[in-house]
Amino acid sequence: MIDPDTKTIGKPTKHPLWFRLSLWIIAFLLMASAAVYQRATGPTYPMRGAFELNGQTFKYELIRSDYSGKTNDAARVVIPDPTPADSAIPVIAKLEYKRFKTDDPLTSTAFTPEIIDGEKMLVGKLPAQPAAGKLEYFITLEYGDERLSIPDEKADAGASNVIIRFKDTVPDAILISHVIFMFFSMLIGMRAALTALVAPSLMRRMAWCCLVGITIGGMILGPIVQKYAFGAYWTGFPVGRDLTDSKTLFMWGGWIFACVVIGVRPRKKELVSRLAVLAAAALMTAVYLIPHSMQGSELDYSKVDQGIDPAEAIGTGER
Numbered sequence: 001m002i003d004p005d006t007k008t009i010g011k012p013t014k015h016p017l018w019f020r021l022s023l024w025i026i027a028f029l030l031m032a033s034a035a036v037y038q039r040a041t042g043p044t045y046p047m048r049g050a051f052e053l054n055g056q057t058f059k060y061e062l063i064r065s066d067y068s069g070k071t072n073d074a075a076r077v078v079i080p081d082p083t084p085a086d087s088a089i090p091v092i093a094k095l096e097y098k099r100f101k102t103d104d105p106l107t108s109t110a111f112t113p114e115i116i117d118g119e120k121m122l123v124g125k126l127p128a129q130p131a132a133g134k135l136e137y138f139i140t141l142e143y144g145d146e147r148l149s150i151p152d153e154k155a156d157a158g159a160s161n162v163i164i165r166f167k168d169t170v171p172d173a174i175l176i177s178h179v180i181f182m183f184f185s186m187l188i189g190m191r192a193a194l195t196a197l198v199a200p201s202l203m204r205r206m207a208w209c210c211l212v213g214i215t216i217g218g219m220i221l222g223p224i225v226q227k228y229a230f231g232a233y234w235t236g237f238p239v240g241r242d243l244t245d246s247k248t249l250f251m252w253g254g255w256i257f258a259c260v261v262i263g264v265r266p267r268k269k270e271l272v273s274r275l276a277v278l279a280a281a282a283l284m285t286a287v288y289l290i291p292h293s294m295q296g297s298e299l300d301y302s303k304v305d306q307g308i309d310p311a312e313a314i315g316t317g318e319r
Contacts, residue, residue, distance in 0.1 A: 095124035097137035130310035181217025193281030
């Protein structure tokens with residue numbers, strides 16, 4: 001590589017500290033935006049919304065992921081208690097649910113009042129399912145002549161029933177390490193792209209660090225997390241339709257391609273190398289724009305009803 005400042009091959013440019021810090025800050029903001037987006041999207045994160053009853057508005061957050069029957073008896077569905085303080089008649093709240101993608105009749109169970117963090121709340125309980133099992137549920141409220149269902153059109157995921165998926169526990173050390181390595185890789189990948197754009201002297205080091213991070217976080221720790229949570233190391237391409245596994249594979253492949261193109265030594269002409277790094281970073285960005293846990297592990301209840309062990313009846317679903 002011919003450095004623009006020194007006109008020598010392979011000697012990196014010494015950029016000002018403010019310039020290097022600026023690139024790190026931009027890379028961090030891009031990584032943080034991806035983290036916030038991943039936290040707020042996907043079919044397993046809480047559904048938020050609001051309902052109105054007796055002239056008042058109440059915000060709720062409905063659970064869409066919990067632990068399986070191995071460690072948990074029931075998933076707690078919590079909403080604000082809308083019963084007016086001066087009313088002798090409580091709001092009648094019911095939790096209606098059934099197993100997902102089955103013809104089961106709805107089961108109805110009553111909510112019970114609880115004080116949580118000093119607030120009056122209503123708590124309903126859903127029976128814990130085996131790993132990858134799903135229930136769909138909704139809530140009905142009655143107060144005098146008023147009747148409504150939750151979620152409604154004010155929910156952030158629309159008016160359909162809520163789908164909750166159950167999972168086995170993952171050791172904290174493994175799960176936290178997986179998350180750290182994945183977002184570390186995102187940070188380094190964005191920094192590599194910025195370096196390729198404006199200061200390519202450190203492009204290779206960043207790209208190879210990103211590849212190492214994805215290899216450890218996505219291709220080693222990721223399958224281990226999947227095994228603990230749902231009993232299988234890999235359910236993505238080419239053996240399944242799990243988008244989380246598949247997108248990690250394609251992102252990893254993108255950085256392998258970039259690192260093969262750039263190699264380990266600087267070159268006189270770096271245009272192709274810079275384009276390869278930018279392409280890998282663009283693919284990484286596209287991957288992180290896909291909500292987490294899409295088409296993830298899903299228990300096939302029809303097989304369970306045939307007597308098949310739930311651990312052997314797990315496939316991949318559409319949501």
